[in-house]
Amino acid sequence: MTKLLEMKNLNVRFKGKRTVHAINDVSLSMDQGETLALLGESGSGKSVTLKTLLGLLPPKRSQIDGSIHVNGVDIMSLRGRALQRYRGGEVSMVFQEPALALDPVYTIGHQIAESVMRHKGVDKANAMSTALDMLDRVRIPSANRRLHNYPHELSGGMRQRVMIALALACRPRLLLADEPTTALDATVQIQILLLLRELQKEFGMGVIFVTHDIGVAVEISERVAVMYAGQIIEEGTTHEIIRDARHPYTQGLLAANLHDVARGERLSAIPGAPPALEARPDSCPFAPRCPVAMPECRADLPPMLAPGDRRRVACLRAAQPIAAE
Amino acid sequence: MLSYLIRRILLVLPVAFGVSVICFLLVQIAPGDPLTAIMAIDATAEEQAAMRAAYGLDKPLPIQYAIWIGNLVQGDMGKSIATGRPVAAEVFGAVKNSLLLAVSAAVIAFPIGIFLGFLAGYFRDTWIDRAVTALSITGVSVPNYWLGIVLVIIFSVNLSWLPSMGAGPGGSQSWAWDWAHIRHLVLPAVTLAVVPIGIVSRTVRALAGDILSQDFVDALYAKGMSRADVLRHVARNAAATALSVMGLQLGYLLGGSILIETVFNWPGSGFLLSNAIFQRDLPLLQGTILILALFFVAMNLIVDVVQAAIDPRIQRT
Numbered sequence: 001m002t003k004l005l006e007m008k009n010l011n012v013r014f015k016g017k018r019t020v021h022a023i024n025d026v027s028l029s030m031d032q033g034e035t036l037a038l039l040g041e042s043g044s045g046k047s048v049t050l051k052t053l054l055g056l057l058p059p060k061r062s063q064i065d066g067s068i069h070v071n072g073v074d075i076m077s078l079r080g081r082a083l084q085r086y087r088g089g090e091v092s093m094v095f096q097e098p099a100l101a102l103d104p105v106y107t108i109g110h111q112i113a114e115s116v117m118r119h120k121g122v123d124k125a126n127a128m129s130t131a132l133d134m135l136d137r138v139r140i141p142s143a144n145r146r147l148h149n150y151p152h153e154l155s156g157g158m159r160q161r162v163m164i165a166l167a168l169a170c171r172p173r174l175l176l177a178d179e180p181t182t183a184l185d186a187t188v189q190i191q192i193l194l195l196l197r198e199l200q201k202e203f204g205m206g207v208i209f210v211t212h213d214i215g216v217a218v219e220i221s222e223r224v225a226v227m228y229a230g231q232i233i234e235e236g237t238t239h240e241i242i243r244d245a246r247h248p249y250t251q252g253l254l255a256a257n258l259h260d261v262a263r264g265e266r267l268s269a270i271p272g273a274p275p276a277l278e279a280r281p282d283s284c285p286f287a288p289r290c291p292v293a294m295p296e297c298r299a300d301l302p303p304m305l306a307p308g309d310r311r312r313v314a315c316l317r318a319a320q321p322i323a324a325e
Numbered sequence: 326m327l328s329y330l331i332r333r334i335l336l337v338l339p340v341a342f343g344v345s346v347i348c349f350l351l352v353q354i355a356p357g358d359p360l361t362a363i364m365a366i367d368a369t370a371e372e373q374a375a376m377r378a379a380y381g382l383d384k385p386l387p388i389q390y391a392i393w394i395g396n397l398v399q400g401d402m403g404k405s406i407a408t409g410r411p412v413a414a415e416v417f418g419a420v421k422n423s424l425l426l427a428v429s430a431a432v433i434a435f436p437i438g439i440f441l442g443f444l445a446g447y448f449r450d451t452w453i454d455r456a457v458t459a460l461s462i463t464g465v466s467v468p469n470y471w472l473g474i475v476l477v478i479i480f481s482v483n484l485s486w487l488p489s490m491g492a493g494p495g496g497s498q499s500w501a502w503d504w505a506h507i508r509h510l511v512l513p514a515v516t517l518a519v520v521p522i523g524i525v526s527r528t529v530r531a532l533a534g535d536i537l538s539q540d541f542v543d544a545l546y547a548k549g550m551s552r553a554d555v556l557r558h559v560a561r562n563a564a565a566t567a568l569s570v571m572g573l574q575l576g577y578l579l580g581g582s583i584l585i586e587t588v589f590n591w592p593g594s595g596f597l598l599s600n601a602i603f604q605r606d607l608p609l610l611q612g613t614i615l616i617l618a619l620f621f622v623a624m625n626l627i628v629d630v631v632q633a634a635i636d637p638r639i640q641r642t
Contacts, residue, residue, distance in 0.1 A: 088549030
């Protein structure tokens, strides 16, 4: 079976007053229907990876190298009509801020129908009935009335449901979710997560779920890829990552979680901040913050070790057993 | 929508009342006696008093205002002191000519301003943006009466292509859509269009640039929309604000063309106003200012209603 996604040695550099090496040598592969969480802090390159996948980066200011195939199609070579068919048809995206990602002066029904008309070549009436069906599927109450609402007339959670309905209306093979719950209240976050999980099963599409919240990643995904400084530093099944994280950064993220922390005790945090990426990293980018860094870590980029099938970790320490804290 | 419309129209009434009071008082505050211009220098005190009584100028101000407004609602704006003709006829004839000039300038300025602004907003921070910005700042900064004179020197004096003054063979009273008349309109309309081109293009540039940098533009591309689709969305988003700016510009064009009408001897309201000022023609002055001010109020009303009609975010109930 063709791989859903095959990304090889992706490099993205932004040119401007200062150059930013946003993505450095990222490779990723996904099977059909797989759910992958892309985990990392702000600025680690998660969103840029998604935007590259949809060809949304400004062409003048960004230099992209490497190859990306979706269902065997080289998407870097797509232009014009073919690119438009791919965007929203093959791959679609749910944005972080539904309030900003929906056009404020069109009704939500129109905005869903617009996409359906483009991809399915149906007339407005048919597209509107698809839109209505989608609103039902994302459990929006009295969908018939909501169809004619404007985005500002809905709550944040409802808007994100609309965004999901819009993204799924044309049955994409791959859904990109860019921190879709970050802008929502905690209770609504869980509802949206559960909805996404159900819809993923129902539609059988692959999902890349970008998040900085390791709890969310565990909740939604089968596999986790951890990003740091524009690189994937560790990848494995969700189970492997929770039970047997090998990279000190992943271990730090897990330790910074609220679970099992006694009241009044200081939360553990990773000291320092991610590097600015004005130059391409030539040593381990995490070394300055790493509690177990060795002189070798600052000398060269760490090798990508493969401790298991589809299991990766970029750390010298991962080769040797690490003393448990 | 209907209740919004009615409420908005009712709101105009107090504004119109305020405008009429100010129009009336402004002219009273201005120094000088309107009657000295038409009276013989050696008129006796009795003759002066009789004249004052004839125009109602001997009564206290509130009474004068009540009489003025009473006549006004019946369509009688009094008689011009200088010419003796009814003010209403003078003002409406002039306003018609001004409106012709203002609308022509708007028809030239708005499409060009929108086009340039969109271009600059779309190609933000490129040489296109900088060229449009330079052009629009020049347009707003150059005194337009000076530009009018320069255009007259080039196109009327040196090239003899277009006439430099007047409204055509029919004079101030008749207008026809033939070349003999239109050629008189070209220079003043173009001159008058320069400032609104600058303002509209600046506004549209800011709007387009702002809207294009919003997330929903990425989201539109992400769902497979073409560039044309995206630009349609951007235009719809910009429409409400752009229309309100253009509506107000039309108001300025009508009331603010005094200098241009003077340069080109265009028989419009600005021309009439400047004559009325120099001749201390009180009723004419009041009438002209009032009509121009009410036009502005009406323009604001139309802009508000249109804005509410096309932008769903504006509360309509």
